[in-house]
Amino acid sequence: MNAEGRTGLDRMPEWNALTKHRDELGEVQLRRLFAEDPRRAEKYALTVGDLYVDYSKHLVTDETLRLLRDLAAAAGVAELRDAMFRGEKINTTEGRAVLHTALRAPASAVIEVDGENVVPAVHAVLAKMRDFADRVRSGAWTGHTGKRIRNVVNVGIGGSDLGPAMAHEALRAWTDRDLTVRFVSNVDGADLHEAVRDLDPAETLFIIASKTFTTIETITNATSARGWLLDGLGAGAGNEAVAKHFVALSTNAEKVAEFGIDTANMFEFWDWVGGRYSYDSAIGLSLMIAIGPDRFQEMLDGFRLVDEHFRTAPPEKNVPLLMGLLGIWYGNFHDAQSHAVLPYSHYLSKFTAYLQQLDMESNGKSVDRAGRPVNWQTGPVVWGTPGTNGQHAYYQLIHQGTKLIPADLIGFARPVDDLEPRLVAQHDLLMANLFAQGQALAFGKTPEEVAAEGVAPELVPHKTFRGNRPTTTILADALTPSVLGQLIALYEHKVFVQGAIWNIDSFDQWGVELGKVLAKRVEPALTEGASVEGLDPSTSALVARYRAVRGR
Ligand code: F6P
Secondary structure, three states, rough: OOOOOOOOHHHHHHHHHHHHHHHHOOOOHHHHHHHHHHOOOHOOEEEEEEEEEOOOOOOOHHHHHHHHHHHHHHOHHHHHHHHHOOOOOOEOOOOOOHHHHHHHOOOOOOOOOEEEEEEHHHHHHHHHHHHHHHHEEEEEEEOOOOOOOOOEEEEEHHHHHHHHHHHHHOOHHHHHOOOOEEEEOOOOOHHHHHHHHOOOOHHHEEEEEOOOOHHHHHHHHHHHHHHHHHHHHHHOOOHHHHHHHEEEEEEHHHHHHHHHHHHHHHOOOOOOOOHHOOOOOOHHHHHHHHHHHHHHHHHHHHHHHHHHHHHHHHHHHHHHHHHHHHHHHHHHOOOOOOOEEOOOOHHHHHHHHHHHHHHHHHHHEEEEOOOOOOOOOOOOOOEEOOHHHHOOHHHHHHHHHOOOEEEEEEOOOOOOOOHHHHHHHHHHHHHHHHHHHHHHHOOOOOOOHHHHHHOHHHHHHHHOOOEEEEEEEEEEOOHHHHHHHHHHHHHHHHHHHHHHHHHHOOOHHHHHHOOOOOOOHHHHHOOOOOOOOOOOHHHHHHHHHHHHOOOO
16 A cells, blocks of 8 residues: 555554553563563564664563564555665655665665666765775875865765764774864854864865755855865965865755866765765765775675665564664653663764754654644654763653653673773773663662662652663674664664654655745844844844844
Protein backbone atom coordinates (compact mmCIF):
# COMPACT_ATOMS: atom_id res chain seq x y z
CA MET A 1 0.00 0.00 0.00
CA ASN A 2 1.46 3.38 -0.89
CA ALA A 3 2.01 6.07 1.72
CA GLU A 4 -0.84 8.29 0.56
CA GLY A 5 -3.37 5.48 0.66
CA ARG A 6 -2.14 4.10 3.94
CA THR A 7 -4.58 3.54 6.78
CA GLY A 8 -4.14 5.98 9.65
CA LEU A 9 -1.58 4.58 12.03
CA ASP A 10 -3.95 4.67 14.98
CA ARG A 11 -6.50 2.60 13.07
CA MET A 12 -4.09 -0.22 12.28
CA PRO A 13 -4.69 -3.49 14.14
CA GLU A 14 -0.97 -3.62 14.96
CA TRP A 15 -1.25 -0.23 16.68
CA ASN A 16 -4.28 -1.33 18.67
CA ALA A 17 -2.49 -4.52 19.65
CA LEU A 18 0.30 -2.42 21.12
CA THR A 19 -2.15 -0.22 23.04
CA LYS A 20 -3.79 -3.32 24.50
CA HIS A 21 -0.41 -4.86 25.31
CA ARG A 22 0.71 -1.70 27.10
CA ASP A 23 -2.46 -1.69 29.21
CA GLU A 24 -2.05 -5.36 30.10
CA LEU A 25 1.61 -4.95 30.96
CA GLY A 26 0.89 -2.16 33.45
CA GLU A 27 3.86 -0.61 35.18
CA VAL A 28 6.93 -2.51 34.07
CA GLN A 29 9.47 -3.30 36.77
CA LEU A 30 12.96 -3.79 35.40
CA ARG A 31 14.08 -5.51 38.60
CA ARG A 32 11.40 -8.11 38.06
CA LEU A 33 12.16 -8.57 34.35
CA PHE A 34 15.84 -9.18 35.10
CA ALA A 35 15.00 -11.52 37.99
CA GLU A 36 12.64 -13.54 35.81
CA ASP A 37 15.14 -13.91 33.00
CA PRO A 38 18.77 -14.28 34.04
CA ARG A 39 19.77 -14.17 30.37
CA ARG A 40 18.05 -10.86 29.68
CA ALA A 41 21.29 -8.84 29.42
CA GLU A 42 22.79 -11.10 26.77
CA LYS A 43 19.46 -11.70 25.01
CA TYR A 44 18.71 -8.01 24.67
CA ALA A 45 22.04 -6.95 23.18
CA LEU A 46 23.08 -6.65 19.54
CA THR A 47 26.33 -5.95 17.78
CA VAL A 48 26.68 -3.95 14.59
CA GLY A 49 30.19 -3.32 13.34
CA ASP A 50 32.12 -2.02 16.33
CA LEU A 51 29.03 -1.03 18.29
CA TYR A 52 27.69 -3.16 21.12
CA VAL A 53 24.12 -2.10 21.80
CA ASP A 54 22.57 -3.12 25.12
CA TYR A 55 18.81 -2.57 25.18
CA SER A 56 18.04 -4.79 28.13
CA LYS A 57 17.15 -1.82 30.35
CA HIS A 58 14.03 -1.00 28.35
CA LEU A 59 10.46 -1.40 29.52
CA VAL A 60 9.83 -4.18 27.04
CA THR A 61 9.25 -7.91 26.87
CA ASP A 62 9.63 -10.34 23.95
CA GLU A 63 5.98 -9.69 23.22
CA THR A 64 6.46 -5.91 23.12
CA LEU A 65 9.31 -6.25 20.65
CA ARG A 66 7.34 -8.66 18.50
CA LEU A 67 4.34 -6.32 18.37
CA LEU A 68 6.58 -3.35 17.54
CA ARG A 69 8.16 -5.29 14.69
CA ASP A 70 4.67 -6.18 13.46
CA LEU A 71 3.85 -2.49 13.40
CA ALA A 72 6.98 -1.74 11.38
CA ALA A 73 6.06 -4.47 8.90
CA ALA A 74 2.49 -3.22 8.56
CA ALA A 75 3.69 0.36 8.14
CA GLY A 76 5.93 -0.70 5.23
CA VAL A 77 9.26 0.34 6.75
CA ALA A 78 11.23 -2.26 4.76
CA GLU A 79 9.55 -1.30 1.49
CA LEU A 80 10.28 2.40 2.01
CA ARG A 81 13.85 1.62 3.04
CA ASP A 82 14.39 -0.37 -0.16
CA ALA A 83 12.85 2.45 -2.20
CA MET A 84 15.27 4.90 -0.57
CA PHE A 85 18.31 2.74 -1.33
CA ARG A 86 17.09 2.29 -4.93
CA GLY A 87 16.97 6.06 -5.45
CA GLU A 88 13.22 6.46 -5.70
CA LYS A 89 11.86 9.94 -5.02
CA ILE A 90 10.60 9.26 -1.52
CA ASN A 91 10.91 12.94 -0.57
CA THR A 92 7.56 13.53 -2.21
CA THR A 93 6.93 17.16 -1.25
CA GLU A 94 10.16 18.19 -2.95
CA GLY A 95 10.07 15.47 -5.63
CA ARG A 96 13.57 14.28 -4.71
CA ALA A 97 15.42 11.04 -4.18
CA VAL A 98 17.01 10.55 -0.75
CA LEU A 99 20.42 9.11 -1.38
CA HIS A 100 22.88 9.98 1.36
CA THR A 101 23.65 6.26 1.26
CA ALA A 102 25.08 6.75 -2.26
CA LEU A 103 27.72 9.08 -0.77
CA ARG A 104 29.38 6.10 0.86
CA ALA A 105 28.63 3.47 -1.79
CA PRO A 106 31.60 1.67 -3.38
CA ALA A 107 32.72 2.82 -6.83
CA SER A 108 31.34 -0.40 -8.30
CA ALA A 109 27.77 0.28 -7.11
CA VAL A 110 25.06 1.38 -9.51
CA ILE A 111 22.41 3.68 -8.07
CA GLU A 112 20.22 5.50 -10.54
CA VAL A 113 18.32 8.75 -10.31
CA ASP A 114 16.25 9.56 -13.39
CA GLY A 115 18.05 6.79 -15.26
CA GLU A 116 21.55 8.05 -14.47
CA ASN A 117 24.03 6.24 -12.24
CA VAL A 118 25.09 8.77 -9.57
CA VAL A 119 27.99 6.78 -8.13
CA PRO A 120 30.70 7.89 -10.64
CA ALA A 121 29.95 11.56 -9.87
CA VAL A 122 30.18 10.86 -6.12
CA HIS A 123 33.61 9.30 -6.56
CA ALA A 124 34.79 12.05 -8.92
CA VAL A 125 33.99 14.69 -6.26
CA LEU A 126 35.65 12.59 -3.57
CA ALA A 127 38.79 12.39 -5.73
CA LYS A 128 38.74 16.18 -6.26
CA MET A 129 38.31 16.70 -2.49
CA ARG A 130 41.20 14.32 -1.76
CA ASP A 131 43.46 16.15 -4.18
CA PHE A 132 42.61 19.54 -2.71
CA ALA A 133 42.86 18.35 0.91
CA ASP A 134 46.29 16.86 0.21
CA ARG A 135 47.48 20.10 -1.36
CA VAL A 136 46.32 22.19 1.60
CA ARG A 137 47.78 19.74 4.13
CA SER A 138 51.13 19.52 2.36
CA GLY A 139 51.43 23.26 1.82
CA ALA A 140 51.32 22.91 -1.96
CA TRP A 141 48.17 25.10 -2.04
CA THR A 142 49.32 28.56 -1.02
CA GLY A 143 47.48 31.81 -0.44
CA HIS A 144 47.66 35.00 -2.50
CA THR A 145 51.02 36.08 -1.03
CA GLY A 146 52.55 32.62 -1.41
CA LYS A 147 52.20 31.79 2.27
CA ARG A 148 51.10 28.33 3.30
CA ILE A 149 47.47 27.87 4.48
CA ARG A 150 47.40 27.33 8.24
CA ASN A 151 43.79 28.21 9.00
CA VAL A 152 40.60 26.85 7.53
CA VAL A 153 37.28 28.57 8.28
CA ASN A 154 34.10 26.77 7.25
CA VAL A 155 31.24 29.21 6.73
CA GLY A 156 27.84 27.49 6.64
CA ILE A 157 24.78 26.85 8.78
CA GLY A 158 22.48 23.94 9.66
CA GLY A 159 23.55 20.88 7.74
CA SER A 160 26.37 22.84 6.15
CA ASP A 161 27.90 23.45 9.56
CA LEU A 162 26.73 21.01 12.21
CA GLY A 163 28.05 17.84 10.56
CA PRO A 164 31.64 18.93 9.86
CA ALA A 165 31.79 20.93 13.12
CA MET A 166 30.56 17.95 15.16
CA ALA A 167 32.86 15.50 13.38
CA HIS A 168 35.87 17.80 13.62
CA GLU A 169 35.34 17.94 17.38
CA ALA A 170 34.70 14.18 17.61
CA LEU A 171 37.85 13.35 15.67
CA ARG A 172 40.06 16.11 17.07
CA ALA A 173 42.58 13.52 18.16
CA TRP A 174 42.97 12.54 14.51
CA THR A 175 43.39 16.05 13.17
CA ASP A 176 46.55 17.77 11.95
CA ARG A 177 47.30 19.85 15.03
CA ASP A 178 49.27 22.38 12.95
CA LEU A 179 46.10 23.46 11.18
CA THR A 180 43.47 25.65 12.83
CA VAL A 181 39.99 24.68 11.68
CA ARG A 182 37.02 26.80 12.76
CA PHE A 183 33.33 26.97 11.98
CA VAL A 184 31.24 30.10 11.53
CA SER A 185 27.47 29.77 11.29
CA ASN A 186 25.62 32.47 13.21
CA VAL A 187 24.65 35.66 11.40
CA ASP A 188 25.59 37.40 14.65
CA GLY A 189 28.77 39.19 13.56
CA ALA A 190 30.37 38.06 16.82
CA ASP A 191 30.75 34.56 15.40
CA LEU A 192 32.94 35.61 12.45
CA HIS A 193 34.70 38.21 14.58
CA GLU A 194 35.83 35.65 17.15
CA ALA A 195 36.73 33.08 14.50
CA VAL A 196 39.13 35.30 12.57
CA ARG A 197 40.38 37.91 15.06
CA ASP A 198 43.70 36.14 15.70
CA LEU A 199 44.21 34.79 12.16
CA ASP A 200 46.49 36.05 9.40
CA PRO A 201 44.39 36.53 6.23
CA ALA A 202 47.36 35.50 4.08
CA GLU A 203 47.25 32.04 5.75
CA THR A 204 43.46 31.61 5.86
CA LEU A 205 41.22 29.59 3.58
CA PHE A 206 37.45 30.11 3.66
CA ILE A 207 35.22 27.22 2.73
CA ILE A 208 31.76 28.54 1.91
CA ALA A 209 29.38 25.65 2.47
CA SER A 210 25.81 26.05 1.29
CA LYS A 211 23.70 23.58 -0.61
CA THR A 212 21.51 26.30 -2.08
CA PHE A 213 24.05 29.14 -1.89
CA THR A 214 21.15 31.44 -1.06
CA THR A 215 21.07 31.06 2.73
CA ILE A 216 21.15 34.58 4.09
CA GLU A 217 23.35 33.84 7.12
CA THR A 218 26.00 32.12 5.03
CA ILE A 219 26.04 34.61 2.19
CA THR A 220 26.20 37.51 4.66
CA ASN A 221 29.10 35.93 6.58
CA ALA A 222 30.87 34.95 3.35
CA THR A 223 30.60 38.53 2.08
CA SER A 224 32.03 39.86 5.35
CA ALA A 225 34.79 37.25 5.26
CA ARG A 226 35.72 38.37 1.75
CA GLY A 227 35.90 41.98 2.99
CA TRP A 228 38.07 40.92 5.94
CA LEU A 229 40.39 39.03 3.61
CA LEU A 230 40.79 41.78 1.04
CA ASP A 231 41.26 44.47 3.72
CA GLY A 232 43.83 42.27 5.44
CA LEU A 233 45.77 41.48 2.29
CA GLY A 234 45.95 45.18 1.47
CA ALA A 235 46.07 47.17 -1.72
CA GLY A 236 46.06 45.25 -4.94
CA ALA A 237 44.25 42.17 -3.64
CA GLY A 238 41.18 41.39 -5.74
CA ASN A 239 39.50 38.49 -7.47
CA GLU A 240 42.73 36.53 -7.92
CA ALA A 241 43.18 36.66 -4.10
CA VAL A 242 39.60 35.47 -3.59
CA ALA A 243 40.36 32.54 -5.91
CA LYS A 244 43.24 31.44 -3.64
CA HIS A 245 41.36 31.91 -0.36
CA PHE A 246 37.76 30.92 -1.13
CA VAL A 247 36.28 27.63 -2.21
CA ALA A 248 32.61 26.69 -2.34
CA LEU A 249 30.66 23.53 -1.48
CA SER A 250 27.31 23.66 -3.20
CA THR A 251 24.74 22.28 -5.59
CA ASN A 252 24.27 25.71 -7.19
CA ALA A 253 27.11 26.62 -9.59
CA GLU A 254 25.27 29.68 -10.88
CA LYS A 255 25.00 31.31 -7.45
CA VAL A 256 28.59 30.36 -6.60
CA ALA A 257 29.81 32.17 -9.72
CA GLU A 258 27.54 35.12 -8.96
CA PHE A 259 29.18 35.41 -5.53
CA GLY A 260 32.58 35.61 -7.21
CA ILE A 261 34.01 32.17 -6.49
CA ASP A 262 35.53 30.45 -9.52
CA THR A 263 33.44 27.30 -10.16
CA ALA A 264 36.74 25.45 -10.69
CA ASN A 265 37.04 25.86 -6.91
CA MET A 266 33.58 24.47 -6.27
CA PHE A 267 32.99 21.01 -4.87
CA GLU A 268 29.67 19.77 -6.02
CA PHE A 269 26.88 17.76 -4.46
CA TRP A 270 23.32 17.09 -5.51
CA ASP A 271 19.72 17.77 -4.62
CA TRP A 272 19.26 14.16 -3.53
CA VAL A 273 21.52 14.85 -0.54
CA GLY A 274 19.52 16.47 2.26
CA GLY A 275 21.34 19.24 4.15
CA ARG A 276 21.23 17.36 7.44
CA TYR A 277 22.46 14.19 5.71
CA SER A 278 25.28 15.91 3.87
CA TYR A 279 28.46 15.87 5.90
CA ASP A 280 29.91 12.87 4.07
CA SER A 281 29.43 14.75 0.78
CA ALA A 282 31.57 17.74 -0.30
CA ILE A 283 30.23 19.44 2.86
CA GLY A 284 32.85 17.39 4.71
CA LEU A 285 35.77 19.13 2.97
CA SER A 286 36.94 21.03 6.08
CA LEU A 287 36.84 17.76 8.01
CA MET A 288 38.78 15.97 5.28
CA ILE A 289 41.45 18.68 5.37
CA ALA A 290 41.65 18.31 9.15
CA ILE A 291 41.83 14.51 9.41
CA GLY A 292 43.19 13.65 5.97
CA PRO A 293 41.56 11.74 3.10
CA ASP A 294 42.40 8.28 4.45
CA ARG A 295 40.69 8.85 7.79
CA PHE A 296 37.74 10.43 5.94
CA GLN A 297 37.44 7.27 3.85
CA GLU A 298 37.50 5.14 7.01
CA MET A 299 34.60 7.22 8.29
CA LEU A 300 32.66 6.66 5.05
CA ASP A 301 33.34 2.94 5.37
CA GLY A 302 31.85 3.08 8.87
CA PHE A 303 28.70 4.69 7.47
CA ARG A 304 28.51 2.05 4.77
CA LEU A 305 28.83 -0.81 7.21
CA VAL A 306 25.69 0.35 9.04
CA ASP A 307 23.88 1.07 5.75
CA GLU A 308 24.43 -2.54 4.75
CA HIS A 309 23.32 -3.75 8.16
CA PHE A 310 20.13 -1.66 7.98
CA ARG A 311 19.42 -2.87 4.46
CA THR A 312 20.00 -6.57 5.08
CA ALA A 313 19.77 -7.52 8.76
CA PRO A 314 16.58 -9.35 9.77
CA PRO A 315 14.16 -7.29 11.87
CA GLU A 316 15.08 -9.03 15.16
CA LYS A 317 18.74 -8.11 14.69
CA ASN A 318 18.35 -4.78 12.95
CA VAL A 319 19.72 -2.13 15.32
CA PRO A 320 18.39 1.08 13.67
CA LEU A 321 14.99 -0.59 13.36
CA LEU A 322 15.07 -1.56 17.02
CA MET A 323 16.14 1.92 18.15
CA GLY A 324 13.40 3.49 16.07
CA LEU A 325 10.80 1.11 17.49
CA LEU A 326 11.85 1.74 21.09
CA GLY A 327 11.35 5.45 20.45
CA ILE A 328 7.86 4.72 19.09
CA TRP A 329 7.07 2.65 22.19
CA TYR A 330 7.83 5.55 24.51
CA GLY A 331 6.68 8.46 22.36
CA ASN A 332 3.42 6.93 21.16
CA PHE A 333 2.49 4.54 23.94
CA HIS A 334 3.99 6.15 27.07
CA ASP A 335 3.67 9.87 26.31
CA ALA A 336 7.42 10.50 26.43
CA GLN A 337 8.00 13.91 24.89
CA SER A 338 11.75 13.89 24.65
CA HIS A 339 14.79 11.73 24.12
CA ALA A 340 18.15 12.35 25.78
CA VAL A 341 21.43 11.49 24.06
CA LEU A 342 24.21 11.43 26.63
CA PRO A 343 27.68 10.70 25.27
CA TYR A 344 30.39 9.90 27.80
CA SER A 345 33.08 11.47 25.65
CA HIS A 346 34.21 15.05 25.67
CA TYR A 347 34.95 14.69 21.97
CA LEU A 348 31.23 14.15 21.36
CA SER A 349 30.33 17.53 22.82
CA LYS A 350 28.56 18.56 19.59
CA PHE A 351 27.06 15.14 18.89
CA THR A 352 23.63 15.83 20.38
CA ALA A 353 23.40 19.27 18.75
CA TYR A 354 24.05 17.53 15.44
CA LEU A 355 21.36 14.94 16.18
CA GLN A 356 18.90 17.70 17.01
CA GLN A 357 18.89 18.83 13.40
CA LEU A 358 18.99 15.29 12.07
CA ASP A 359 16.02 14.17 14.14
CA MET A 360 13.95 17.29 14.77
CA GLU A 361 14.20 18.81 11.29
CA SER A 362 13.41 15.39 9.82
CA ASN A 363 10.55 14.29 12.04
CA GLY A 364 9.16 17.55 13.43
CA LYS A 365 6.07 17.24 11.23
CA SER A 366 2.33 17.19 11.88
CA VAL A 367 0.84 16.18 8.55
CA ASP A 368 1.30 12.84 6.85
CA ARG A 369 2.74 12.34 3.40
CA ALA A 370 -0.65 12.98 1.85
CA GLY A 371 -0.98 16.26 3.77
CA ARG A 372 -3.52 15.01 6.31
CA PRO A 373 -3.09 16.00 9.97
CA VAL A 374 -1.62 13.16 12.00
CA ASN A 375 -3.46 11.88 15.07
CA TRP A 376 -0.34 10.60 16.72
CA GLN A 377 2.80 12.05 18.22
CA THR A 378 5.77 12.41 15.86
CA GLY A 379 9.41 13.36 16.53
CA PRO A 380 10.62 13.87 20.10
CA VAL A 381 12.59 16.77 21.50
CA VAL A 382 16.19 15.56 21.34
CA TRP A 383 18.58 16.95 23.91
CA GLY A 384 21.61 16.18 26.01
CA THR A 385 25.23 17.05 26.67
CA PRO A 386 28.24 14.92 27.48
CA GLY A 387 28.42 13.03 30.76
CA THR A 388 29.50 13.60 33.43
CA ASN A 389 28.61 17.31 33.14
CA GLY A 390 24.92 16.58 32.74
CA GLN A 391 24.92 14.51 35.93
CA HIS A 392 25.55 17.69 37.89
CA ALA A 393 22.88 19.62 36.06
CA TYR A 394 19.71 17.97 34.74
CA TYR A 395 20.06 14.26 35.56
CA GLN A 396 18.10 14.95 38.78
CA LEU A 397 14.99 15.35 36.63
CA ILE A 398 15.67 12.16 34.70
CA HIS A 399 16.11 10.21 37.95
CA GLN A 400 13.34 11.63 40.11
CA GLY A 401 11.23 13.98 37.97
CA THR A 402 7.69 13.24 36.82
CA LYS A 403 8.60 12.87 33.15
CA LEU A 404 9.63 9.72 31.35
CA ILE A 405 12.86 10.44 29.45
CA PRO A 406 14.35 7.55 27.53
CA ALA A 407 18.08 8.06 27.08
CA ASP A 408 21.01 6.76 25.06
CA LEU A 409 24.27 6.40 26.96
CA ILE A 410 27.26 6.26 24.61
CA GLY A 411 30.77 5.35 25.71
CA PHE A 412 34.11 3.96 24.60
CA ALA A 413 36.18 1.31 26.33
CA ARG A 414 39.47 3.00 25.41
CA PRO A 415 40.36 6.70 25.58
CA VAL A 416 41.98 8.31 22.54
CA ASP A 417 45.62 7.43 21.96
CA ASP A 418 47.34 10.72 22.61
CA LEU A 419 46.22 11.38 26.19
CA GLU A 420 49.03 11.49 28.74
CA PRO A 421 49.03 8.62 31.26
CA ARG A 422 47.47 10.46 34.20
CA LEU A 423 44.57 11.50 31.96
CA VAL A 424 44.21 7.97 30.61
CA ALA A 425 43.68 6.89 34.22
CA GLN A 426 40.63 9.19 34.43
CA HIS A 427 38.91 7.14 31.77
CA ASP A 428 37.91 4.43 34.24
CA LEU A 429 36.13 7.01 36.35
CA LEU A 430 34.35 8.43 33.31
CA MET A 431 33.11 5.00 32.28
CA ALA A 432 32.22 3.99 35.83
CA ASN A 433 29.85 6.95 35.79
CA LEU A 434 28.24 5.83 32.55
CA PHE A 435 27.65 2.30 33.83
CA ALA A 436 26.43 3.58 37.20
CA GLN A 437 23.92 5.94 35.64
CA GLY A 438 22.38 3.19 33.53
CA GLN A 439 22.16 1.04 36.63
CA ALA A 440 20.63 3.74 38.84
CA LEU A 441 18.13 4.78 36.19
CA ALA A 442 16.96 1.21 35.63
CA PHE A 443 16.95 -0.27 39.09
CA GLY A 444 16.65 2.75 41.38
CA LYS A 445 16.60 2.34 45.13
CA THR A 446 13.54 1.14 47.03
CA PRO A 447 12.19 2.79 50.22
CA GLU A 448 13.19 -0.37 52.10
CA GLU A 449 16.78 -0.09 50.88
CA VAL A 450 16.89 3.58 51.82
CA ALA A 451 15.42 2.91 55.28
CA ALA A 452 17.86 0.07 55.85
CA GLU A 453 20.67 2.61 55.59
CA GLY A 454 19.30 4.32 58.67
CA VAL A 455 17.80 7.27 56.81
CA ALA A 456 15.26 9.24 58.88
CA PRO A 457 11.71 8.19 57.88
CA GLU A 458 10.73 11.68 56.71
CA LEU A 459 13.65 11.67 54.25
CA VAL A 460 12.98 8.22 52.84
CA PRO A 461 10.64 9.46 50.03
CA HIS A 462 13.19 12.05 49.01
CA LYS A 463 16.00 9.53 48.79
CA THR A 464 13.99 6.84 47.03
CA PHE A 465 14.61 6.24 43.31
CA ARG A 466 11.72 4.58 41.50
CA GLY A 467 13.98 3.31 38.72
CA ASN A 468 12.47 1.96 35.47
CA ARG A 469 13.98 4.86 33.55
CA PRO A 470 14.83 3.25 30.20
CA THR A 471 18.25 3.52 28.58
CA THR A 472 20.10 2.09 25.61
CA THR A 473 23.84 1.74 26.17
CA ILE A 474 26.04 1.92 23.10
CA LEU A 475 29.58 0.79 23.79
CA ALA A 476 32.44 0.78 21.28
CA ASP A 477 36.12 -0.01 21.75
CA ALA A 478 37.26 3.48 20.78
CA LEU A 479 36.07 6.65 19.06
CA THR A 480 37.64 6.21 15.62
CA PRO A 481 36.59 7.75 12.28
CA SER A 482 34.88 4.48 11.37
CA VAL A 483 33.02 4.30 14.68
CA LEU A 484 31.81 7.88 14.26
CA GLY A 485 30.46 6.99 10.80
CA GLN A 486 28.75 3.93 12.26
CA LEU A 487 27.12 5.96 15.02
CA ILE A 488 25.82 8.65 12.70
CA ALA A 489 24.43 6.14 10.20
CA LEU A 490 22.71 4.37 13.09
CA TYR A 491 20.85 7.54 14.05
CA GLU A 492 20.12 8.47 10.42
CA HIS A 493 18.36 5.16 9.92
CA LYS A 494 16.65 5.29 13.29
CA VAL A 495 15.12 8.61 12.26
CA PHE A 496 14.13 7.05 8.93
CA VAL A 497 12.34 4.15 10.64
CA GLN A 498 10.31 6.48 12.83
CA GLY A 499 9.35 8.78 9.96
CA ALA A 500 8.28 5.75 7.91
CA ILE A 501 6.02 4.52 10.71
CA TRP A 502 4.53 7.96 11.34
CA ASN A 503 3.99 8.23 7.56
CA ILE A 504 5.57 11.68 7.38
CA ASP A 505 8.06 13.11 4.90
CA SER A 506 11.29 13.04 6.93
CA PHE A 507 13.24 14.74 4.18
CA ASP A 508 11.62 18.13 3.71
CA GLN A 509 11.78 21.10 6.11
CA TRP A 510 9.04 23.55 5.16
CA GLY A 511 8.70 24.60 8.78
CA VAL A 512 11.86 26.70 8.63
CA GLU A 513 10.63 28.85 5.75
CA LEU A 514 8.13 31.23 7.39
CA GLY A 515 10.66 32.67 9.83
CA LYS A 516 13.10 33.29 6.96
CA VAL A 517 10.50 35.20 4.96
CA LEU A 518 9.41 37.27 7.95
CA ALA A 519 13.01 38.14 8.87
CA LYS A 520 13.43 39.64 5.41
CA ARG A 521 10.26 41.67 5.97
CA VAL A 522 11.23 42.82 9.47
CA GLU A 523 14.83 43.77 8.72
CA PRO A 524 14.07 47.00 6.82
CA ALA A 525 11.85 48.09 9.73
CA LEU A 526 14.86 48.02 12.05
CA THR A 527 16.76 50.57 10.07
CA GLU A 528 16.19 54.29 10.18
CA GLY A 529 13.17 55.64 8.45
CA ALA A 530 11.76 52.34 7.19
CA SER A 531 8.06 51.85 7.75
CA VAL A 532 6.82 49.42 10.39
CA GLU A 533 3.48 49.12 8.69
CA GLY A 534 2.09 45.65 8.32
CA LEU A 535 3.76 44.33 11.47
CA ASP A 536 1.53 42.95 14.21
CA PRO A 537 1.23 45.17 17.33
CA SER A 538 3.57 43.07 19.48
CA THR A 539 6.35 42.92 16.88
CA SER A 540 5.88 46.56 16.04
CA ALA A 541 6.34 47.55 19.74
CA LEU A 542 9.48 45.42 19.96
CA VAL A 543 10.85 47.01 16.79
CA ALA A 544 10.08 50.50 18.14
CA ARG A 545 11.98 49.73 21.34
CA TYR A 546 14.92 48.36 19.37
CA ARG A 547 15.01 51.46 17.19
CA ALA A 548 14.90 53.73 20.23
CA VAL A 549 17.90 51.98 21.81
CA ARG A 550 19.79 52.22 18.53
CA GLY A 551 18.83 55.91 18.17
CA ARG A 552 16.85 55.42 14.97
O1 F6P B 1 16.95 26.42 7.18
C1 F6P B 1 17.13 25.05 7.18
C2 F6P B 1 18.10 24.61 6.14
O2 F6P B 1 17.48 24.58 4.91
C3 F6P B 1 18.69 23.27 6.51
O3 F6P B 1 17.91 22.21 6.12
C4 F6P B 1 20.01 23.32 5.85
O4 F6P B 1 20.88 22.35 6.36
C5 F6P B 1 20.41 24.74 6.17
O5 F6P B 1 19.22 25.47 6.06
C6 F6P B 1 21.49 25.33 5.32
O6 F6P B 1 21.14 25.36 3.99
P1 F6P B 1 22.22 25.60 2.85
O7 F6P B 1 23.20 24.49 2.91
O8 F6P B 1 21.45 25.63 1.57
O9 F6P B 1 22.89 26.93 3.11
